[in-house]
Amino acid sequence: MLRILFLYLSKAKWANNLITHWGFAWRAASRFVAGEDNEQALIIASQLNSEGFRIALDPLGEHTNTTDAAIAAADEIVGLLDKINQNSVNSYVSIKLSQLGLLFDETLCYSLLKKILLKAKETGLFIRVDMEDSSITNKTIETTIWMRSIYQNVGVVIQSYLYRSESDVFTVLKELIPVRMVKGAYNEPKEVAYPNKADVNENFDKLSQIILKSNLKFQKLDSSPLHPPILAIATHDEPRIKNLLDFARINGFEKLDFEIQMLYGIRRDLQEKYLDLGYPVRIYIPYGTHWYPYFMRRLAERPANVWFFLSNIFK
Numbered sequence: 001m002l003r004i005l006f007l008y009l010s011k012a013k014w015a016n017n018l019i020t021h022w023g024f025a026w027r028a029a030s031r032f033v034a035g036e037d038n039e040q041a042l043i044i045a046s047q048l049n050s051e052g053f054r055i056a057l058d059p060l061g062e063h064t065n066t067t068d069a070a071i072a073a074a075d076e077i078v079g080l081l082d083k084i085n086q087n088s089v090n091s092y093v094s095i096k097l098s099q100l101g102l103l104f105d106e107t108l109c110y111s112l113l114k115k116i117l118l119k120a121k122e123t124g125l126f127i128r129v130d131m132e133d134s135s136i137t138n139k140t141i142e143t144t145i146w147m148r149s150i151y152q153n154v155g156v157v158i159q160s161y162l163y164r165s166e167s168d169v170f171t172v173l174k175e176l177i178p179v180r181m182v183k184g185a186y187n188e189p190k191e192v193a194y195p196n197k198a199d200v201n202e203n204f205d206k207l208s209q210i211i212l213k214s215n216l217k218f219q220k221l222d223s224s225p226l227h228p229p230i231l232a233i234a235t236h237d238e239p240r241i242k243n244l245l246d247f248a249r250i251n252g253f254e255k256l257d258f259e260i261q262m263l264y265g266i267r268r269d270l271q272e273k274y275l276d277l278g279y280p281v282r283i284y285i286p287y288g289t290h291w292y293p294y295f296m297r298r299l300a301e302r303p304a305n306v307w308f309f310l311s312n313i314f315k
């Protein structure tokens, strides 16, 4: 119930307006969000780089509904690519298509993407397209395939809670597009997504293994050193990580054949554990003033976070 409530609140404009005006809300959100601008996020990214972590920076924003806001989001991404390059930060950039106007003006979105891809090409940096709710899964996959035809250093995200995901995995692997495997963070009806956690977990393991097995073919065709591995498993669920590590070991894969990704502010102990064991660990660092929906999704994932949020009222 709490999960559904917070996922509803993540999309409710009235709640966004209300909650973002409470000072304590930002105090609580800043556990998961690295700052309100890229300067603060880059400082944290460099610090984590020096500890050995790879980074994915996420300039927060989604469901943009004006041309000006979409252009501003693209400008932020382009500026971030420049700063990552100038400061030699080991990071790529994660973007959301709805932040670039996909939902109200596809032509605008594609022209902004071209601008971003040009900068990515110039700086040699990788762009990951985050996956949003199932109403735009098709468009996200189609657009990522189009992006790859312009600049090959792009990747996508697949959600194991969707029934369609196995077929999507084969579609993107055919195009040699690297995948970040996640469980899925949105509220989806049982017509499109597994309602039971056990099924989501089983599908996560199965799809991760399919992707990893495609690795050898992928490496032969694309050996660019800037390209991240074909598979990143993005989870804080240790059994998911252990299952993949076992599968990789039994099948002769090496530690560098895949990445483990986790979110900034969540399970720091696990992040350090797998880094110390010699696996590549990438931390996803969101930043920016549009932190509200991201923060609500993090509250939805874990009831304990709600108490943490409320405890900030009294601080």
Ligand SMILES: Cc1cc2nc3c(=O)[nH]c(=O)nc-3n(C[C@H](O)[C@H](O)[C@H](O)COP(=O)(O)OP(=O)(O)OC[C@H]3O[C@@H](n4cnc5c(N)ncnc54)[C@H](O)[C@@H]3O)c2cc1C
Pocket (backbone or CB within 6 Å): 129, 130, 131, 132, 157, 159, 182, 183, 184, 185, 186, 234, 235, 236, 237, 238, 261, 262, 263, 266, 267, 283, 284, 297, 298, 299, 301, 302, 305
């Ligand atoms: C790097 C990265 C990128 C992502 N990108 C996307 C994307 O593009 N699209 C998308 O739909 N989803 C994305 N997600 C979110 C993902 O779909 C899940 O919602 C999220 O990772 C929680 O699921 P879990 O795999 O950690 O497992 P769960 O079973 O939800 O959690 C396992 C354990 O992890 C810890 N944990 C999980 N979430 C939290 C939290 N919020 N606060 C504190 N502890 C927590 C708890 O200890 C929990 O018991 C991403 C996640 C990561 C790590």
